[in-house]
Amino acid sequence: MSGTRRVRRSPGAAIASSPWIVVSIGVIVMVVLLVIALGAARGRRPYADVPAPDPTMSLPGLPPPATTSGAAPTSAAPAAPGLSPRSTVLPSRPTRTPSGAIGGSGRPLPPPSASPPPPPASPVTGRYAVVSTFDGGFIGEVRMVNAAASPRGWTVRVTFSRGRLVTSWVESAEQGTADFTDGVLTYRSGVDVQPGASVTLRFHFEGTGTTRPAGCTVDGSACSGL
CATH class of the missing domain: 1.20.5 (Single alpha-helices involved in coiled-coils or other helix-helix interfaces)
Known part of the structure; x- marks a missing residue:
């Protein structure tokens, strides 16, 4: 249409x-x-399939810190694997207990031993005297007597603060040995003194300014006559 x-x-x-x-x-x-x-x-992996880390896993070579009862834990320096760490604690030193204190057994310690008694006086005694004086010097002597029942040797020491020793000798007896050091004359006998006998040591000093010595001994005992 x-x-x-x-x-x-x-x-x-x-x-x-x-x-x-x-x-x-x-x-x-x-x-x-x-x-x-x-x-x-x-294409995705569920989170449930991923293994969880072991809570007990520890690094090798790191020992757990040691703690003692009643004390705070101290940190220890890490050590290399296979090597044992060295101790940093110093050994304690033994302490001395003062005399008279209580010892470990609870008993008081004994007092220290007393000093040994002084040796007995020598049986050989000496007497100091001045024989003569002159300008600038003098001659002195120490006369010794042996009070023991047996022969005895002897040693004389005469001290002056200044001056010089000219000579020293023993009267009518065998001579001994003399030494003069720092103002001290030391004379040792040549022969022993018989029981009850006597011997005289003489010496010539100059420049001492005095005839009185600062010290005079026979076998450690002081001379008389000063």
């Missing part, structure tokens, strides 16, 4: 007249999204 006009339908009208098309498209989209989600889930 020439007078009849055809009416064109728009795509939206066609889709609206056929709702099953919209449902089919939605189903297809959901299937595609589900396939993508499943593929992504398979």
Whole structure:
């Protein structure tokens, strides 16, 4: 029919007249999204499969710090594997217990031993005297007597703060040995003095300024006559 006009339908009208098309498209989209989600889930590893760290795991070569009862723990320096750490605690030194204190057994310690008694006086005694004086010097002597019951040797020491010794000798007896050092004349007998006998040591000094010595002894005992 020439007078009849055809009416064109728009795509939206066609889709609206056929709702099953919209449902089919939605189903297809959901299937595609589900396939993508499943593929992504398979590519990931669940956190539950990862093994948890062992709480008891410790580093090698690090021993646990040692603690003592009643004391705070101290940090120890790390040691290399296979090597034992050296102790930094110094050994305690023994302490001395003062005299009279209580010892470890609870008993008081004995007092220290007394000093040994002085040796007995020599049986050979001496007497100091001045024989003669002159300008600048003098001659003195020490006369010794042996009070023992047996022969005895002797040693005389005469001290002057200044001056010099000219000579020394023993009267009418065998001579001994003399030494003059730092103002001290030391004379040792050549022969022993018999029991009850006597012997005289004489000496010539100059520049002493006095005839009285600062010291005079026979075998450690002081001379008389000073």
